[in-house]
Amino acid sequence: MARREFIKVSAGVPGVLTILGATGALPLASGDCAAGQPSPTTDSDLNSKDTFEGPHLSRVAFPLGGIGAGMICIEGSGCLSHLSLHHQADVFNEPREVFSALWIKQVETARVLEGPVPSWKKFGLKGPEYAGSASGGGGTTYGLPRFAKAAFASRFPFAEITLTDPSLPVEVVLRAWSPFVPGDSFHSSLPVAALEFSFRNTSPGAIDCVYSFNAKNFMSRGDGKLSSVETLPNGFTFRQNSLPDKPHEEGYFSAISPDANTKINGRWFRGGWFDSLTETWKDVASGFCGNRPVPAEGTPSPGASLLVPFALAPGETRTVTVLFSWYVPASDVRIPATPWGDSAGESACGSECACRRNYKPWYATAFPDLAAVRSLWEREVTALRENTRRFTDCFYATDLSKEAVEAVAANLSILKTPTILRQEDGRLWAWEGCHDESGCCHGSCTHVWNYAQALAHLFPDLERTFRQTEFGECQDESGNQTFRAPLPIQAIQGPHKRPAAADGQLGGLMRMYRDWRVSGDTAWLRSLWPRMKQSLEFCISTWDPDHLGALVEPHHNTYDIEFWGPDAMCTSIYLGALRAMVLMGQALGEDTAAYAALAEKSRSYLETKLFNNRWFFQRVRWKDLKAKPPLDDPEQLKGIYTSSEAIALCEKEGPKYQYGTGCLSDQLLGQFEAHACGLGRIVDAKKTRTALASVYKHNFKTDLSRHVNTQRPTYACGNEGGLILCSWPDGDKLSLPFPYSDEVWTGIEYQVACGLIFEGMIDEGLSIVRTLRARYDGRTRNPFDEYECGHWYARAMASYGLLQALSGARYDAVEKVLYLRPAINGDFRSFLATATGYGTVGIKNGQPFAEVASGAIEIREIKYTPKV
Numbered sequence: 001m002a003r004r005e006f007i008k009v010s011a012g013v014p015g016v017l018t019i020l021g022a023t024g025a026l027p028l029a030s031g032d033c034a035a036g037q038p039s040p041t042t043d044s045d046l047n048s049k050d051t052f053e054g055p056h057l058s059r060v061a062f063p064l065g066g067i068g069a070g071m072i073c074i075e076g077s078g079c080l081s082h083l084s085l086h087h088q089a090d091v092f093n094e095p096r097e098v099f100s101a102l103w104i105k106q107v108e109t110a111r112v113l114e115g116p117v118p119s120w121k122k123f124g125l126k127g128p129e130y131a132g133s134a135s136g137g138g139g140t141t142y143g144l145p146r147f148a149k150a151a152f153a154s155r156f157p158f159a160e161i162t163l164t165d166p167s168l169p170v171e172v173v174l175r176a177w178s179p180f181v182p183g184d185s186f187h188s189s190l191p192v193a194a195l196e197f198s199f200r201n202t203s204p205g206a207i208d209c210v211y212s213f214n215a216k217n218f219m220s221r222g223d224g225k226l227s228s229v230e231t232l233p234n235g236f237t238f239r240q241n242s243l244p245d246k247p248h249e250e251g252y253f254s255a256i257s258p259d260a261n262t263k264i265n266g267r268w269f270r271g272g273w274f275d276s277l278t279e280t281w282k283d284v285a286s287g288f289c290g291n292r293p294v295p296a297e298g299t300p301s302p303g304a305s306l307l308v309p310f311a312l313a314p315g316e317t318r319t320v321t322v323l324f325s326w327y328v329p330a331s332d333v334r335i336p337a338t339p340w341g342d343s344a345g346e347s348a349c350g351s352e353c354a355c356r357r358n359y360k361p362w363y364a365t366a367f368p369d370l371a372a373v374r375s376l377w378e379r380e381v382t383a384l385r386e387n388t389r390r391f392t393d394c395f396y397a398t399d400l401s402k403e404a405v406e407a408v409a410a411n412l413s414i415l416k417t418p419t420i421l422r423q424e425d426g427r428l429w430a431w432e433g434c435h436d437e438s439g440c441c442h443g444s445c446t447h448v449w450n451y452a453q454a455l456a457h458l459f460p461d462l463e464r465t466f467r468q469t470e471f472g473e474c475q476d477e478s479g480n481q482t483f484r485a486p487l488p489i490q491a492i493q494g495p496h497k498r499p500a501a502a503d504g505q506l507g508g509l510m511r512m513y514r515d516w517r518v519s520g521d522t523a524w525l526r527s528l529w530p531r532m533k534q535s536l537e538f539c540i541s542t543w544d545p546d547h548l549g550a551l552v553e554p555h556h557n558t559y560d561i562e563f564w565g566p567d568a569m570c571t572s573i574y575l576g577a578l579r580a581m582v583l584m585g586q587a588l589g590e591d592t593a594a595y596a597a598l599a600e601k602s603r604s605y606l607e608t609k610l611f612n613n614r615w616f617f618q619r620v621r622w623k624d625l626k627a628k629p630p631l632d633d634p635e636q637l638k639g640i641y642t643s644s645e646a647i648a649l650c651e652k653e654g655p656k657y658q659y660g661t662g663c664l665s666d667q668l669l670g671q672f673e674a675h676a677c678g679l680g681r682i683v684d685a686k687k688t689r690t691a692l693a694s695v696y697k698h699n700f701k702t703d704l705s706r707h708v709n710t711q712r713p714t715y716a717c718g719n720e721g722g723l724i725l726c727s728w729p730d731g732d733k734l735s736l737p738f739p740y741s742d743e744v745w746t747g748i749e750y751q752v753a754c755g756l757i758f759e760g761m762i763d764e765g766l767s768i769v770r771t772l773r774a775r776y777d778g779r780t781r782n783p784f785d786e787y788e789c790g791h792w793y794a795r796a797m798a799s800y801g802l803l804q805a806l807s808g809a810r811y812d813a814v815e816k817v818l819y820l821r822p823a824i825n826g827d828f829r830s831f832l833a834t835a836t837g838y839g840t841v842g843i844k845n846g847q848p849f850a851e852v853a854s855g856a857i858e859i860r861e862i863k864y865t866p867k868v
Helices: 275-286 370-396 402-416 454-458 460-471 502-519 522-543 568-587 593-609 644-653 669-677 685-699 746-758 762-775 794-807
Strands: 007-010 017-020 061-064 071-075 080-084 098-104 109-112 149-155 158-164 170-177 192-201 207-216 227-232 235-240 251-256 263-265 303-312 317-327 420-422 428-430 809-812 817-820 828-833 837-844 847-855 861-864
Touching: 061 080, 061 170, 061 402, 098 170, 098 192, 098 275, 109 275, 149 370, 158 370, 192 207, 192 303, 192 370, 207 275, 227 303, 235 303, 251 303, 251 370, 275 303, 303 317, 317 370, 370 402, 370 837, 370 847, 402 420, 402 454, 402 762, 402 794, 428 460, 454 460, 454 502, 454 794, 460 502, 460 522, 502 522, 502 568, 502 669, 522 568, 568 593, 568 669, 669 746, 669 794, 685 746, 685 762, 746 762, 746 794, 762 794, 794 809, 794 828, 809 828, 817 837, 817 847, 847 861
Parallel strands: 007 861, 817 861
Antiparallel strands: 007 017, 061 071, 071 080, 098 109, 098 207, 149 158, 158 170, 170 192, 192 317, 207 303, 227 235, 235 251, 251 317, 263 303, 420 428, 809 817, 828 837, 837 847
16 A cells, blocks of 8 residues: 555654555545444534523624625624625624514414523614614614523534523523634635524413514615515515615615515505504514515515414424525725725725725625525535534534633634625624724734634635735835735835835734745745845844844834834844745745754844843833834824924834833743744753743733723723733833833734743643633624724734644645644644644543545645654
C-alpha cells in the first residue's frame, strides 16, 4: 500500500511511531461527526450553557441571517427584533404588529407565541408616535395574551425557546436558525431564516389548533403608496417598490410555510389608530383559518397572516415551519460618503467610477429577485438544515471547557450581523462594529481583524478577500496601506495621506501566512508576494529606518493614536511579520536573508531592551527621530496640542497617549498572532510566561468597584470583573496615557486568555473567559453581542483562538500535516475546520485521531506533541 494511503502519526517522542489504518484523504462521514462515539445531542438538548430564564432572558437577542445579508434577531422571549435588512444595523427596530400566535379550540383561547415582555421595554423604549414607551407602546403586541414562561438555549446557529403555561394543554418549542455550513460561503450568505414551532399536546384529550404568523408590512417606506402585500400559494410577500429619489428603499420580504394546509389572509383591516391589530387579534382569538385575497381597490392591505390548522392527539407533537427570505437590491451606503474629487485635495474621477456608486449586496447579483431566493430556500431547506445541523453537532461534540466553547459560539453570531457586508463581487467588507442605526468605524479595519480568527478557518475563501483588498486596492505604490477600505472597494486616488496602522499592516503579513497555510494555495501566495515585499519595505523604512529591529518612529495603532518610540506590542507584531516573510519567501524560492537577520535583531531588541524581567514595555522617545517632535509639527499642534496645558504637559512628559513602563495587556499581541497563525513561538518562552503572568496579576480584576475609569466604562464596571487594558504597578502612570487604557475590551481579554493557555496557564486563561461571559448573562447585556466600539464587535472573534490554544490543533494544508500540541492532559475531542472540510480531532486512549464530518481532509502525518 502506498505511503499516502496511511496517516503517519509522530508522537513527538523519539522512537514512537504509530500507523493508523485510514486513507490519506479522509472520507466524508455519513451523518454523525464521530463514528463509534455516543450519538450527538438532539434538538431538545440545546444547552451549551445553563438555560436563560427569568431576568436572564431580558437582553437575549440571537442573530439570524446570512453572512453580509442582513439580520433578524430572535429574542429570549420569542419576539422578532433588531430587524436590519437594509444593509445597516437597526438595533431597536422591533417591527410593530409582528407575532406568531396559537389558537386552541378546546379551551377557546389564543396566545402570542412569546414569553413575558421584558420589563425594560415598558419604560424608556425609543419609538415613533405611540410606539414609544412613554406614549404607551401603541401598536405593539405587548398587551396581547402570551405564554407564562419562556426559557432560551442555543447551539449555534440554532436557538431554542421553550414556552410553557399551566393554563394551556400544550408545550411549545420554537427553534430558529439560518444556514451556516463551514466551507460553503454561498449557502451561508443567503438572506434567509427559519422558525420551527413544535407543539406537544400535554392534555389527555385531542385538541384542534391554528398556528398563525401575523405581520404588518414592515418593508413599507414613505407614504406607503408604493408598497403592497402579495399572496402566494403558501405564504405572502411584502413589497416596497423603489421611491423616485430613494432607490435604496426598494425591498421585499416573504414568509411561507411548506405545510399543504396553509391558508393566507392577505386582507388586513384598513383603518386608523390601532384598527388593524385589533381586527387581526379578533381573527386569531376566534380561530379564523381561511384565505382572504388582497383588496382589489383602495389602499393596500397593511399586513398579512399565514395560518396553519392542525390537530394533536394526546402526547402527539406537530411542527409548523415558517421560512423567511428577503431581498433589498440596493443601498445608500458608501464610504466615503462623497466621491473622490468632491472633497479638497483628492483627485477627480469619472462619473462611472466605483466611488460614485453605493454598496450593492452579493446576493443581488447571485439572484435576480426575491422569487429566486425564496425558491432555492424552499427547495433546499431540508438539505441545508441537515448540513447546518451536522456542523452544530460536530462543533459541540467536544469535551473542551464549556466556557471556551460558549465564548467561541457566541461570537460566531457576529458573522450574521450587519458588522459584515458582502459586496456584489463576493468580497467581504466590514465595520468594526455597529452603532444602533448604522455601522461603526468603517473599512475592514486591519488592526481589529488582527485579533479575529474565526472566519479564516470556517470560511477561508471569504477571509482571503480581505487580503486581496489590503494588498490590492488599499496599498499604494509606496507600500502604504490604508487600514480602512472604501466601500464599494476601490483604489484610493493618489498617494495615501493618512498614516498607515503599523499593527494592522504588519499583522496583515502574518495573516497572509495563516491564510496560505490554511488554503495550501502557493500560487495565490506567489501572486501577492511582490505587494507583500512592498508593504514590508514600507514598514521598515517608515518605522524602523535604522534597521534596529523595533518600531522607533511614531506609529499608528489600534488605540487610535501614535506610539512614539519602540513598544513591545507593535514590535512583537513586527517580529512576527518578519518571521512570516522569511518562511513564505523560502517556500517561493526568494532571498529572505535580510529579513531573517532583521528578525533576529527584532527578537533581541524586544527581549533585552523592552523587558524589565516582569513584563514588556514601551520606551517613549520623541526626540532625535526623523519625525518632527509633537510641538514642532503643525498637524499635532492643531490636533491634540491645542491648549497651553496640553503643551506644558508634552514639554514635561513627552507626547500624550503613550503607555511607557505600564503593563499592557496587548504587550505580546504578536506572540498570540504567531500561535494563532501557525508561526509558533517567536518570543522566549520563559519571558513570555513571566509577562503574561504579570498581565494576569495586575490587569485582571474580579471586581471593578474601586477601579477608576473616566473613559468608556459600560464595557465592564461596578462589581463586574474584567481585564483592563493597561496598569502601572510601579505607580508611574503617565498623566494622560492612551485614551482607552482603563477600559475592558473582550477581544483583548480573549487574546490574553489564549496566550495564557498557550503557555500552559489554563486556569488563569479560563478564569478570564468565565468572568467575561458572566457580564453577558442576559440580564444587562446580550450574550450574543459582545460590544466594544459598537455592537457585535469583530475583535471578539479572537475567542476562536480558545479552540486552538486548548487543543493545540492546526492543520497545515501546504504540508498536509495535522499538528496536535494540546495544552491539556489526557484524552479530549475538539472541533477543527480546514479549507476542504471539518471534523473532530483529539486524543483517544493516548493516541491522536482525526474524524471528518464534512468534506475531505488529506492528512499525510499527525505530529503530536503531548503536554509535558
